[in-house]
Amino acid sequence: MVKRILLASPRGYCAGVERAVETVERALEHYGAPVYVRKQIVHNIHVVRDLEARGAIFVEEETEVPEGATVVYSAHGVAPTVFENSARLGHNVIDAVCPLVTKVHVQARRYADEGYTIVLIGHAGHEEVVGTMGEAPDATVLVQTVDEVDALELPAGAKLAYVTQTTLSVDETGEIIQALRRRFPDIRAPRKEDICYATSNRQWAVKEMLPEIDLLLVIGSRNSSNSNRLVETARAAGTPAHLIDDETEIDERWLDGVETVGITSGASAPEKLVARVCDWFRARGVTDIQAYRLVEEDVTFRLPVELRRELELAAQAP
Numbered sequence: 001m002v003k004r005i006l007l008a009s010p011r012g013y014c015a016g017v018e019r020a021v022e023t024v025e026r027a028l029e030h031y032g033a034p035v036y037v038r039k040q041i042v043h044n045i046h047v048v049r050d051l052e053a054r055g056a057i058f059v060e061e062e063t064e065v066p067e068g069a070t071v072v073y074s075a076h077g078v079a080p081t082v083f084e085n086s087a088r089l090g091h092n093v094i095d096a097v098c099p100l101v102t103k104v105h106v107q108a109r110r111y112a113d114e115g116y117t118i119v120l121i122g123h124a125g126h127e128e129v130v131g132t133m134g135e136a137p138d139a140t141v142l143v144q145t146v147d148e149v150d151a152l153e154l155p156a157g158a159k160l161a162y163v164t165q166t167t168l169s170v171d172e173t174g175e176i177i178q179a180l181r182r183r184f185p186d187i188r189a190p191r192k193e194d195i196c197y198a199t200s201n202r203q204w205a206v207k208e209m210l211p212e213i214d215l216l217l218v219i220g221s222r223n224s225s226n227s228n229r230l231v232e233t234a235r236a237a238g239t240p241a242h243l244i245d246d247e248t249e250i251d252e253r254w255l256d257g258v259e260t261v262g263i264t265s266g267a268s269a270p271e272k273l274v275a276r277v278c279d280w281f282r283a284r285g286v287t288d289i290q291a292y293r294l295v296e297e298d299v300t301f302r303l304p305v306e307l308r309r310e311l312e313l314a315a316q317a318p
């Protein structure tokens, strides 16, 4: 029977997600509905539904957005061709890409300009990977595993550099980087780690908590990369873990023989979902619910410059 709930810290919203969600909210307030959003602004179904209810229209491609309309690009970043399409259609573009993703784009562009072949470590098809590859499609190869590193075929004498997706497993990525270094000792590394602070902090917090818990519940959507990595972090250490969008997805059979449940949430999951899961356990008689070591994050990002300027102008208007 479950006796105790431990809440991982840090968990939930990162600075990039806070900024992206606020961008859509402020754009809706300023321009009025509808505001178009290319792809899910962040990978969380609750966030998307909430913004839809306020007048956001989510589309898969910028080419679906009417001419001249306002469109917000998601936190995961886009390829340069997306900006080109929007320019042709006269869109009012607000780019809510996380600045930490932009850093990877800038790096990839610089490497390509200097004649490097870029090895991008990431998951095929993930929006962030599609966007980063778009910076230098002819100069970039994607690897997802150590086996793929071993199978890489590159032109002899190619100058190599690597970048990574921001939301990967710290441990797995470390292994892939080691494999790259073994095969290509001269490969250039990013000046600063590409896996972002939020992803690595949340994985660290789960690892810290594992000796104390029998089961981990990760609140996050299926398409949230960093949330999936949290599940894997627990499972890799032998602790059962499940990804849930909210309390309705908890299967009571998971709780058989479990005394302490750890709860965390991905970088795109709002804190209210954690509260709902805690209420679900309270309704089943669990009273011992506590944070496991409180760790504060103090990273914040300003709103996208194009929106900030627009809001400043509106504030100055007579």
Ligand code: SF4
Pocket (backbone or CB within 6 Å): 014, 015, 016, 017, 075, 098, 099, 100, 101, 166, 167, 196, 197, 198, 199, 226, 267
């Ligand atoms: S998970 Fe990291 S890279 Fe992604 S939005 Fe958050 S801070 Fe930015």
